[in-house]
Amino acid sequence: MSLNFVELRDPLTHLVLAPAIGGSLVNWTVRATGQPLLRHSDEQAINTGLPGKLGCYPLAPWSNRIAHGGFDNPDGWLALKPNSHTDPLPIHGSAWQQAWQVSRQTADEVVLQVLCDAPFAYRAEQRFRLRDGVLTIELRVTHLGKNAAWHGLGLHPYFPRRQGTRLQAKASQVWLSDAAKLPTQLAAVPEDWDFRQTGTLPQSLVDNGFCGWDGHCLIEQPELGHTLECQATGADYFLLYCPPGLGFFCIEPVSHPVNAHHLPGRPGLKLLEQGQSTQLSFNLKYTPHVGGGLPPIAV
Template sequence: MSLDTLHLQDGITRLALAPGIGGAVANWSVIATGQPLLRHADERALAAGTPRLLGCYPLAPWSNRITEGGFDNPEGWLALAANADNSPLPIHGSAWQQPWEVIEHSERSVLLRLDSQVPFAYRAEQRFELNEGRLMIHLQVTHQADTPMWHGIGLHPYFPRTSHTGLQASAEQVWYCDAASLPTHLSALPAHWNFDEERQLPAVHTDNAFIGWTGQARIIEPQAGYSLEIGSDQGIYLLFCPEGKPFFCFEPVSHPVNAHHMSGKPGLVLLQPKQSHSLTLSLQYRPLS
């Protein structure tokens, strides 16, 4: 596993990537102040060799947990084993657990690629671009197996969190979950999860999928003096706010948790050989006046 990092900068922000650690973002920060805009990863975090200690990583060919030991495809059952030491279920696909190849690299842009055979053949590409304080990530997955498979996609960024961190992210409904973070029922938004207007992050443990997202959101850090404007082409986000931690996750994804076992497989895409599925996320840094 390579611990080498690649660097981009646009005069306002600087990005460090760790292609050998799951194609992950290690750090994204403001050049003038050093302010981290994603959770900061030090040398110890990089040496641990897992994207789960870094700033952001790709989710493919699915997001989050899958139950029942696999899922059904048109050509038959795909068996899956647990793939993380902190989860009894297969989680987040396989792209985050493999090294990625650097295809292109310039001052403001990088293209990474992964040709995976696990759990089936697919190619994933990530294009990272910096421009005037804006980070754009485009993730695309192309199905390479001979038979069709259900695909999902997502990104898993970790953001700094303080007691004053605010979020604005309009959605229509939320999936309630059980103790294993598996969805139980879809419901209207309770007050503490209604982010139509800016509000502080919930004090209660949150690990839920929000449906009917507009694709626009904003993170506000008043003490650190900046905001992040979020844009995505997806209509679902996962919000993960672990209690007592200095970070939270706001994850644009194509499908709710365990969609492989929901009626109609909502948000999943059945890809034929050579067909592709993609996701775009933009994060715009804005100093607060």
Template sequence: MSNAVLQLEDRLTRLSLMPAVGGSIANWVTKDTHQPLLRLSDEQALASGSPRRLACYPLAPWSNRIAEGGFECPDGWLALTANTDHDRCPIHGSAWQQAWHVEEHSSSHAHLSLTSSAPFAYRAEQFIELCEGQLILRMRVTHLDTKAAWHGLGLHPYLPRTAQTRLCASAQTVWKATDDKLPNSECALPQDWNFNHLKPLPDNLVDHAFTNWDGKCLITQADAGYQLACHVSGADYFLLFCPVGGDFFCFEPVSHPINAHHLPGKPGLRLLQQGQSTELQLSLHYQPLAEVEQAVQGKADV
């Protein structure tokens, strides 16, 4: 697999893509200080050929785990097998494990595509743009198979985590998971998982889907002097993954909860006929905290 890197930049930031490695983002950093805005991919990560070692990768045509060896479609059962050596369930779809094609590339924009036959025929596209410190990533998937199938989308960014990292993301409930990492009940948010206001990340393991999300998120990194203002369309859920003692966390905008193919009503999934599409868009806006504070002070002085 080629590890060729595609570069984008705007006035404030620089982004590197690795289309052949799952259509992944390798790094996104500030131009003046080289501050990583997503988890830094070092030389070993860049050489690994694994999207899981990089900064962000696409999830299609589903997010996270699917149990029971597949799922039911209108024309019958679609059988799936495990696609990694670390999980017994097929996870995160198939787009992240294939090489993407560069359709178009300019200094600040890239259009990547993937035509896949597994687990059914679909075409995935990513439109990636940098503009004044804002990363905009739009993903579209079009169903190509003659038989209808259920689709879901997501993005899997890894973000730096320190003792001063704070998260605000308003949700109403969470799908609690069993020891097999599959959800079994939707319940009210525990206090330490309620991020309706800026707060530190929990010390315990979190690997769950949060529901009824408004699509907005704020991540502050006070020790690094910046915040990321996030806005998402096409996703009513987010997956939060906080490994114990880790120097990163994952905030994944997704269209559906874990194992939605086997939950009542298949929440968030879309049944697509041939030629139909579904989309998700993520924007992450880099904002130096000094500028944010100046803007707030300016409003207070008016």
């Protein structure tokens, strides 16, 4: 695969994008030390050509899994096939599996764009802005099909997980899920999944959607010497993925819960007519700890 990376730098941080790999963010690092602010992508990870091995990728025109082999649009049933070797269900839409193009670039901003014709026609745009240690990602989708269709959005960032990593993210309820990782019922947030106050990540597997979110989260990384303060808009839900024994976790801002196409009222989804758009944004502010940080990593 021939890759043309796109880079942005501000006085504090360095951003690397790979438009050809699903419009993915490869690395976001601290310029002074090389420390990763998102999970570090080495050469081996990049060479897989898989967005899920990199730092962050876009989810459109829906987030996560859809059951029953498709869903109802106003003009009838839309059949879907599994699109990942690691999951038996259609997952994360189609934009992450396309090569994106740079449509505009300035000193502090890059705009990527892709046109898709499956599962229906739409245009997706990502705007990355980097200023004084603040990364802003805006994801916008415009429906191009003649017939209206249900749309949802999300971002899938991977964050480094160390022993002292701590998270704050308020949620009122959590979706419990079955063996297929599909939601079964809403429940009160268990104590070890309750991040209304800053706390360490659970040791057991978490792969669940949370609702009643104000879009704010705080990620403290004492071993890496920084804090990320994040704010999402257009996302009333987040997915938390904490795989045991691995050096990363994900908190994903999303516009709708898993399998929303089959939940009562289709929560968080938007029915878009031709030319109509929906969008989501995620703002990540890097703050170094005074005297914190480790020696530079080898990249």
